Amino acid sequence: MARYGDVSISVIKRMPRYYRFLGNLMEKGVHRISSRELAHIMNLTASQIRQDLNCFGGFGQQGYGYNVDALHHEIGKILGLRSEYRTILIGAGNLGKTIAQQIPFEHSGFSLIGVFDLKEDIVGSTIRGLEVQPISELESFCRKKRPVAAVLCIPREAAQELADKLVELGIKGFWNFSHYDLSVEYANVALENVHLVDSLMTLCYKLSEIVE
Amino acid sequence: MARYGDVSISVIKRMPRYYRFLGNLMEKGVHRISSRELAHIMNLTASQIRQDLNCFGGFGQQGYGYNVDALHHEIGKILGLRSEYRTILIGAGNLGKTIAQQIPFEHSGFSLIGVFDLKEDIVGSTIRGLEVQPISELESFCRKKRPVAAVLCIPREAAQELADKLVELGIKGFWNFSHYDLSVEYANVALENVHLVDSLMTLCYKLSEIVE
DNA sequence: TAGATTGTTAATCGATTAACAATC
DNA sequence: TAGATTGTTAATCGATTAACAATC
Numbered sequence: 001m002a003r004y005g006d007v008s009i010s011v012i013k014r015m016p017r018y019y020r021f022l023g024n025l026m027e028k029g030v031h032r033i034s035s036r037e038l039a040h041i042m043n044l045t046a047s048q049i050r051q052d053l054n055c056f057g058g059f060g061q062q063g064y065g066y067n068v069d070a071l072h073h074e075i076g077k078i079l080g081l082r083s084e085y086r087t088i089l090i091g092a093g094n095l096g097k098t099i100a101q102q103i104p105f106e107h108s109g110f111s112l113i114g115v116f117d118l119k120e121d122i123v124g125s126t127i128r129g130l131e132v133q134p135i136s137e138l139e140s141f142c143r144k145k146r147p148v149a150a151v152l153c154i155p156r157e158a159a160q161e162l163a164d165k166l167v168e169l170g171i172k173g174f175w176n177f178s179h180y181d182l183s184v185e186y187a188n189v190a191l192e193n194v195h196l197v198d199s200l201m202t203l204c205y206k207l208s209e210i211v212e
Numbered sequence: 213m214a215r216y217g218d219v220s221i222s223v224i225k226r227m228p229r230y231y232r233f234l235g236n237l238m239e240k241g242v243h244r245i246s247s248r249e250l251a252h253i254m255n256l257t258a259s260q261i262r263q264d265l266n267c268f269g270g271f272g273q274q275g276y277g278y279n280v281d282a283l284h285h286e287i288g289k290i291l292g293l294r295s296e297y298r299t300i301l302i303g304a305g306n307l308g309k310t311i312a313q314q315i316p317f318e319h320s321g322f323s324l325i326g327v328f329d330l331k332e333d334i335v336g337s338t339i340r341g342l343e344v345q346p347i348s349e350l351e352s353f354c355r356k357k358r359p360v361a362a363v364l365c366i367p368r369e370a371a372q373e374l375a376d377k378l379v380e381l382g383i384k385g386f387w388n389f390s391h392y393d394l395s396v397e398y399a400n401v402a403l404e405n406v407h408l409v410d411s412l413m414t415l416c417y418k419l420s421e422i423v424e
Numbered sequence: 425t426a427g428a429t430t431g432t433t434a435a436t437c438g439a440t441t442a443a444c445a446a447t448c
Numbered sequence: 449t450a451g452a453t454t455g456t457t458a459a460t461c462g463a464t465t466a467a468c469a470a471t472c
Contacts, residue, residue: 109416
């Protein structure tokens with residue numbers, strides 16, 4: 001696709017939030033909104049909203065504002081949420097299992113097709129209708145089913161080596177929950193690092209500014 | 213405290229990542245590093261590292277670089293990681309339970325002292341050595357134990373009302389995993405929203421630029 | 425002392441906000 | 449037509465990078 005290659009990552013990252021708020025408005029039965037009203041709800045400026053949206057096209061109408069349903073739909077298209085990127089999850093421990101069960105992959109452009117783990121006591125159990133497979137099956141599975149994305153819920157030590165292997169096997173996108181920073185080491189591989197502890201430490205700092 | 217009130221949030225948010233990389237270097241037995249080397253490892257510029265650190269003080273030495281252990285320690289102090297902010301977690305379902313079990317609260321400036329849930333089948337079970345209490349106990353618990361932070365692992369619909377109540381009860385910081393955006397609606401309350409689905413959708417966009 | 429590397433100021437770059445003409 | 453609100457250009461603001469004098 002690469003249709004909007006020039007749009008900055010700061011803008012992209014705001015898109016899911018717009019999508020979320022527009023979805024909420026739809027639920028409430030709101031069908032029309034101005035950048036001014038939306039800005040108020042989302043705690044942004046109207047200017048920023050109009051700038052952001054106009055990176056992708058003119059979705060509004062002068063004198064009227066934006067159609068909530070249409071805009072929601074457009075942002076979904078921009079993000080590619082109707083894709084079904086074949087996805088595997090590796091590491092079905094505590095966190096991995098929760099992610100597999102709780103995240104609405106299907107509404108976010110992904111389709112979870114395989115779960116893998118190393119531990120014998122986990123292998124064979126069923127998560128979200130998928131039987132957990134041993135890591136030894138990973139390679140043949142990938143050659144057969146050709147997943148394009150991988151969710152990493154594994155310990156830090158294992159992350160880099162596994163990522164290298166997965167890139168070889170054709171994985172083009174990582175959702176990384178391991179404590180390891182998969183920096184941009186591969187060309188043409190998409191990456192989202194989720195560092196929950198970083199977020200908690202940031203909260204600690206903010207809190208320390210308020211308390212005492 | 214409010215010692216560094218003028219430092220921008222962009223800088224603050226990079227601090228946990230510095231902390232993490234410095235910790236890794238310590239493990240490897242590296243005791244000295246220049247901004248140039250660190251920049252290389254972290255995929256930043258040396259300038260940015262020096263600028264970031266100098267927001268808080270001159271931790272380096274000309275001609276030498278930075279002492280890894282000392283810098284790690286300093287950043288821990290800046291973030292306030294040796295605090296023990298009394299913290300409660302609300303919503304001990306799948307996600308809440310995992311968070312309670314997996315997150316190293318004690319190394320991030322927090323101390324988990326209570327877990328609450330609404331559901332009868334969850335109440336009474338033990339998570340991380342804490343007995344899950346019914347929501348009805350929340351108020352008296354807060355008055356007695358005076359927690360300052362709350363982790364919210366509850367459904368979107370419940371978030372706003374509960375947050376209001378918790379602010380009344382003296383909570384000064386929220387780590388919010390609910391799908392609801394607790395925007396900055398309270399004065400003097402610290403907030404970190406974690407929106408996993410937003411991250412996944414961003415990955416979807418990035419992936420769509422690469423694949424096809 | 426010479427070499428290395430910081431701390432810090434200045435220059436550049438990018439992102440946000442303001443303003444307004446276009447237009448529904 | 450008059451009022452409202454967008455799309456878009458220009459102005460401002462903040463963050464990142466470059467440069468270099470200070471100094472270990």
